[in-house]
Amino acid sequence: MLAVTALIVVRTQNLFAVAMLTGIYSLLSATFFTLLDAVDVAFTEAAVGAGVSTVLMLGTLSLVGHRQKKQRTVQIVPLLIVTVTGLILMYGTLDIPPFGEADNPIHLHETTVHYLEESSHETGMPNVVTSVLASYRGYDTMGETTVIFTAMVGVLLLMSGRKKDGTGGADDGE
Amino acid sequence: MMAHLPVMQVMVPLLAAPLCALVRNGRVAWGIAVASSWAAFWIAWEIFQVVHSTGAISYSLGGWSASEGGIEYRIDTLGTFVLMVVTLVGAVVTPYALESVGKEVDKSKQALFYAAFLLCLAGLLGIVVTGDMFNVFVFLEISSLSAYALIALGKDRRALRASYQYLIMGSVGATFIVIGIGMLYVMTGSLNMANLAILLPELSSNRTIPVAFAFLTVGVCLKLALFPLHMWLPNAYTFAPSAVTAFIASTATKVAIYVLLRLFYTVFGSDYSFLEMQLGTYLLPLSLIAIFSMSLVAIFQANVKRMLAYSSLAQIGYIILGISLFSSTGMTASILHLFNHAVIKGCLFMALGCVMYRLNSVELDDMMGLGKKMPLTMGAFLVGGFGLIGVPFTAGFISKWYLIQGALEKGLWPVAVLVLLTSLMAVVYIWKVVETVYFSEDPGSVNSDCSEAPIGLLIPTWTLAILCVYFGIDATLTTFGASSAVANLMGIGS
Amino acid sequence: MSALSFLNYWFVIILMMVGFYVLIAQGNLVKKIVGLNIFQTSVFILYISAGKITGGTAPILDTQWSVYSNPLPHVLILTAIVVGVATSALGLSLVVRIKEAYGTIEEDEIAQMDESL
Amino acid sequence: MESNPILRIATKIMTPYILMFALYVQFHGDYGPGGGFQAGVIFAAAFVLYALIYGIETARLVLPMGVAALCGALGVLIYAGVGIATMFLGGGFLEYGFLDSHDAEHGQHLGILLVELGVLTTVFGVMVVIFYSFAGRGRVEE
């Protein structure tokens, strides 16, 4: 399903449809996340991918128009880069620990063990994801908040003011 | 309070940023920015002293040690050296920004500009101090996102496109880094650099690790614009506001190089990186091509800012060349050049900012005879230019000296010759400017009524110019910092 | 290790590469951002897959379960998703500005306009 | 859309519930999936819905752009402020245990709640700002 959606995204020329499909793609991956026990992630992906991103896309499209120029069918160089990257990645998975085994290194590492065994009495939170997110790796989350804030600053810098002259900076290009 | 210096290093600019956004007044925001960037510089200096007297600092955030799954700060000699570079440039550029940004950025956006600027500073500092792989990514994104926004503020509409290109390339780089981190994590279960360093050697025959290594290296190289992944840089530097170019050119790529060193030496270990992965064999030719081709391209640029952007690419090549030599002299050269180039390029771009301030252009043709009208500005440019060439008694000479030593030590005398040759190419492009500025008569068109740049721009510019000469005459501090960093990284002494 | 255990990863890699292809091959600036999204989302799946333990459950501690999937990848990916959306927001606002400045969002047309300057 | 009474009333009824749901997500994050970020997004969604139905002008009256931006900045300050506070209380940066001098576990709880609040504030503010920016721009162009 995911693959099909992704491939349609590549082929579709109507950006409006692309935006919707991307939303669908996000929702699908959210279900996938749920299957993989990552309920928090699924929740976020649904909210962000299907919600925020889609709204953003649509907002953008309403400003820039939703027709895409016809593309040449296949571009060789990017395709080559992509194939090579993909093959390297696949090569990299050859020695990756098997999917779903409980004795994979990441499950045995002391930090994981610590999270699962100590967090309930150290932080008093049953949801380990929350306690890791906000406490053990709270600094990362602060960084994340800062990233969001940075995005706001960026968007404000870019989008506020100067819109009256219609063409934006076109005239001072020379 | 002293114990919390590492965290304050990042927090000061990071907290100052929302304050800037809150005050909404450009001047007040500027005041906050200056105060916090100077404070950051002071903190970096304190840390420098602490690290050099008592060894590397470790700081557990949230009180959770790394083994408890927390995030660790770790500042060693290399880290404090880079902190010094970044905060120094920050502390010099912020005062400069008042006049320069005042002219180049809309008044209504200035407070936000400083917010973004401080975020970028905080992000870069955060990358340097952290000892956690994923945290590197988070702060990398803070600095990158703010950098995209800052670059897009350039007056020319091409700034937008440059910023977009940078965003796409930067995000690809970041995603590659995430993939690499993910693979390391999957293999070891750890995100802490020191912990990874212990766990990884046991997995040396594993096929996933080289792939992770490759993805991390490529991702970081995208960020530091190593040839051939440099396409985003010239436009970004050319069209960004002057203060932004001066800041980003002297810090962002340097921090990326720092990350690279961290990966090669701390995480993977030098034996793995250089002996097993044969990193030197890839990096050496790439850096040579970068140095040579980018110097060549720089010669043919008519826009001085773009010329210097290409020159930056060549200089990044020098730094990578030093790394690829895999010797303590080569590394010392790289780390020295990291600092020296930051000072030199900062000086050059700020001098150009002065020109931009008066002329609204940095095209070579518009700068004829400018040496008489803006003697101080062009004097600083000249000093910086000499530094770039590597004239004795400028900082650039010291780093090239070490670099050539490093090449000769390895018996790579053709490399030494090439480094010297490319210095000559630097002479050519700097001299083009010098000739236009000093030895051409003003045709009396664009710059006929221009005068010297305001003092607020000149003082920061000359600060760096003087530093560029100072560290060329008395390089004991920089060589001490660099060589102790190298000794630490390569496990010699200390 | 069975071939089946790779399939999950390989499938994700293919998705990833589709996104990557869109990102670098498409000339439309909006579509590039879409590509970036797909690319990143697929990387997220890779992380989450690694955290899964067969037979485990979501890492919300409860007395009736004993095996939990690894929470750390979830946390990392939460952060990464947020970073991703921040990037998209900034990227899209750039696209809007580019549209205003150039009147188009096709890369080749923009390049042409820049060169003709 | 602004004239459709059904939508207007539906929105009026829905909005409080969405907000409540958001709060639920925020505070229930300890036990089930959810937390500051998701809550912030839902909060913002409620607002966006309101703006879509009642028009951006009205929405701007309820929550001006400046206030939203302020929220965005405030959240970061709350988050980092908690960190600084723990530092002054004798702990490390973000070491929540020190928020409560008697019971470290309670301190943790409180700390997490506070920082999640910071996240919520920022996310809400930022989402609204971004929405305003995109929507506002289009309106002027038309």
Next chain:
Amino acid sequence: MSYPLMLCMIVSIPFMGAGLILLTGKYPNLRDSISFVVATILCASVYQLIEPLRQGSLHEVTLLEVTTGISLALNVEPLGLLFALVASFLWIVTGLYAVGYMRGHHEKNQTRFFACFAIAIGGAMGVSFSANLFTLFAFYELLTLCTFPLVTHHGTPEAKRAGRVYLGILLSTSVGLQLLAIIWTWNLTGTLDFRPGGILGGTASNSVLSILIALFVFGVGKAAVMPFHRWLPAAMVAPTPVSALLHAVAVVKVGVFTILKVAIYTFGLSTLSELASTPWLRWIAAVTIILGSLVAFTKDNLKARLAYSTISQLSYIVLAALLANEFAIIGGGMHIAMHAFGKITLFFAAGAILVAAHKTDISDMRGLGRKMPLTFGAFFVGSLSIIGVPPAGGAWSKWFLGLGTLEANEQGLLAVLMLSSLLSLVYLLEVPVRAFFSSPSGVEQETGVKEAPWPCLVAMGVSSGLTLGLFLFPDFLYEMMKMVFGS
């Protein structure tokens, strides 16, 4: 005044002079007298160093250490003192001449001109008193850069093109070859100091050192060994005082001086004479001597002819260094002084002709000698010295050089020296012969050509007088050169 301070003063006097010149630019008379006074002070100070040097009470002065092993240090040794003495003395003379020339010729940008001139002398002082290769290199490059504005002084496209050639060759040889050689030396020995007996002996194989000496010989572009000689004729677009002092004395002598120093103090004569490449390099110098003379023949422009003559004469000194024996080095060191006095006289005369008669080509100078007898008389004396016949000083240096070739068993090179002297006899004496003995062409008669301004004449008189004097009293020079081997 204490000795270290004195040494620093000597090197910095010209720079201070440059500063004063820039400050007083608005008052030409004051400016030019400052130039003159500073030159006199400099020369007197350098002279003060002779006696302490004889007593052997001087030592190295380290001004600052840039980083471990690289330092800016000064030292006094006989060869350097000799060079400094010549350069500073001739600065006084040239200063006088330049005032007359620049005013007589109504040049623009005179302040910049005199300031750069002073900096150039400062560079020469720095080179002559440098205690290590790094210091030498730094001042060497300073000299290159500060003479560029002098070369392009006229600002014409032609001058700019010449300036590019000038800078291009000098910088690329010095950075590409000389700097490489210096760093290589450091790499082999861990020091850059000039030490009696050399530092490189035994540190590397014969072949490595052979490459290294070649890098030095070609890398010191200022010595104008072919094929890196093109900058010197190009530099002739500069005003004549520049050509006279800088491109006959200061700059070019810095080049050969560097080679002498490297030969004596970096390689050591015994090491050098055993290197495989030394015979080859000797012959390259010899080829430069002959070809330079031959090209000089073909030039009708007087300054161009003198320039090629300089190229040829410089290689005498390069050859001296490469012969690597006591006689040759004494000859080479003396030739620095002898050629300086002789050639500066020739350039002064050429400049005087330009100012007074506006002539640059030899073919136009027929009969001019009757109107400018003093000028052409001085030219004649200068020529004698360059050719190397008594009663001019050049005879002595060529004599010792000849002895040097025999000592090194290179009879072929002695023949080269003879041949070159013959050639220079012809191409130099052609000028006064034409001026005195040919009848002037019709056009010349109408213009009332008279002698050049008096400062030019005085300068010429002093330099030509000294050229003759050095023949009668060469003991001082000989004694100084002997001291090189004394300690």
